[in-house]
Amino acid sequence: MRRVYMDYAAATPVDPDVIEAMRPYFFEIFGNPASPHGYGHDASAALESGRETVAGFIGAKPGEIVFTSSATEAVNHVMFGLAAKKSKAHLIISSVEHPCVYESAEALMKQGVDVSFAAVDACGRVDPDTVKSLIRPETALIAVMHANNEIGTIQPVEVIGRIAREHNILFLVDAAQSAGQIPVDVNVMKADFLVLAAHKFYGPKGIAALYIRSGKDILPYLIGGSQEKGRRASTVNVPGAVGMAEALTICRQRMPEEIKQLTHLRNDLIHRVTTTIDGVRLNGHPHERLPKNVHVSIEGISGEKLLMALDMAGIAASQGSACSAGTIKSSRVLKALGLNESQINGALRLTPGRWTTAEDVDYVVGELSSIVKRLRR
Numbered sequence: 001m002r003r004v005y006m007d008y009a010a011a012t013p014v015d016p017d018v019i020e021a022m023r024p025y026f027f028e029i030f031g032n033p034a035s036p037h038g039y040g041h042d043a044s045a046a047l048e049s050g051r052e053t054v055a056g057f058i059g060a061k062p063g064e065i066v067f068t069s070s071a072t073e074a075v076n077h078v079m080f081g082l083a084a085k086k087s088k089a090h091l092i093i094s095s096v097e098h099p100c101v102y103e104s105a106e107a108l109m110k111q112g113v114d115v116s117f118a119a120v121d122a123c124g125r126v127d128p129d130t131v132k133s134l135i136r137p138e139t140a141l142i143a144v145m146h147a148n149n150e151i152g153t154i155q156p157v158e159v160i161g162r163i164a165r166e167h168n169i170l171f172l173v174d175a176a177q178s179a180g181q182i183p184v185d186v187n188v189m190k191a192d193f194l195v196l197a198a199h200k201f202y203g204p205k206g207i208a209a210l211y212i213r214s215g216k217d218i219l220p221y222l223i224g225g226s227q228e229k230g231r232r233a234s235t236v237n238v239p240g241a242v243g244m245a246e247a248l249t250i251c252r253q254r255m256p257e258e259i260k261q262l263t264h265l266r267n268d269l270i271h272r273v274t275t276t277i278d279g280v281r282l283n284g285h286p287h288e289r290l291p292k293n294v295h296v297s298i299e300g301i302s303g304e305k306l307l308m309a310l311d312m313a314g315i316a317a318s319q320g321s322a323c324s325a326g327t328i329k330s331s332r333v334l335k336a337l338g339l340n341e342s343q344i345n346g347a348l349r350l351t352p353g354r355w356t357t358a359e360d361v362d363y364v365v366g367e368l369s370s371i372v373k374r375l376r377r
Contacts, residue, residue, distance in 0.1 A: 003314040004360045008292055008353030009149060009177065010318060014243070015202040015354070021246035022204065025239040032235055034227060043238045053245035054209050057252060058175075058194060059185040066210045066228045067236050067244075071176040071197040072100040073221065074210035077232070078172050078193045079104040081218035082141055083113050089140040090114045094126045094155070095336045098174055101143050102332070118144070120336050123285040124153035128160050135167055145174040146184065150320035150333045150349065151284030152293025154178070161190030170216060176200055176208075180251040181290055182259065192216045198240065202354060203247030207240030258354065262291035265352045265361055269294045272365045273350075277372050283337065283347070294350040295320075297334075297343040301375045306348060309371045315364055319347045 031039025164171035180201025194211040225233035279299030
């Protein structure tokens with residue numbers, strides 16, 4: 001049976017060159033980077049080299065990068081660290097944020113923090129004027145993701161960043177889905193905090209980075225050591241940092257070509273799925289979307305049964321966020337777009353990637369069409 005991976009938005013395979021770059025740091029240069037001997041110095045040098053690469057990729061300074069275990073940890077660091085620093089604070093987040101942002105905001109609300117949720121349009125885009133209208137004198141943070149993890153819609157973060165800067169409000173950008181796919185620059189976005197995760201761009205799992213603009217330090221989230229200049233306690237994942245840096249180096253080299261390749265595959269998938277299968281609607285912005293994201297709703301079927309049938313046919317896909325997989329809740333993102341329960345239930349996300357071929361797309365379209373017909377009967 002043919003196997004086709006169409007869930008690159010959830011996790012990417014590690015690029016073979018990334019694995020090779022990491023290999024020495026498991027067996028030869030394995031020291032703790034905080035240790036005072038040669039082994040530690042070698043590990044520390046590799047860590048700082050990786051930090052320079054990550055910083056350069058997003059237009060930052062090396063000292064503004066903090067390595068973390070995940071994007072979720074990085075977001076928690078910002079939101080809870082900021083709330084702990086300010087006795088009274090008001091936050092603004094979009095209604096389609098990733099669960100790590102949205103649920104952090106909900107947790108802070110239980111602690112007395114005031115949160116406003118910026119609505120989106122039918123394509124899932126936040127109107128900067130909506131964000132502006134929610135600003136109060138006590139607003140401390142605005143959080144808007146660069147691109148949505150479910151529907152792929154790219155947000156106008158450059159405009160929102162300027163609004164935040166004009167009002168002296170800190171701006172957090174979750175770039176976990178966009179980094180490595182499309183250009184990410186903290187200065188263009190006017191971001192004070194930015195998050196990226198290696199497993200979204202062909203790097204290893206368990207390593208991510210938090211950008212903290214110079215002069216915008218917040219209270220640490222993990223305490224118990226002086227690592228990362230006192231901003232995050234615990235031993236840093238040196239092999240992971242090396243792998244993350246190598247993955248970003250490859251992305252920088254391949255991005256122009258991969259944007260063309262993935263946009264072509266995406267558009268081909270959208271056209272063929274929406275024209276060969278009745279009752280299919282595209283979710284998200286028709287043009288301002290990630291190159292690899294295809295998200296549709298298919299009338300008259302159960303999304304859960306569809307995913308099971310696709311898996312039986314060797315096709316890995318999803319309905320939306322991997323962080324929400326296995327839950328019975330309807331997608332909060334699709335609800336924000338105004339979709340009804342039937343459209344939400346029939347949602348399907350297909351995300352090709354670096355090693356997806358035209359033949360893979362042919363197979364997916366053919367199998368999907370057959371499965372939909374069978375399920376509708």
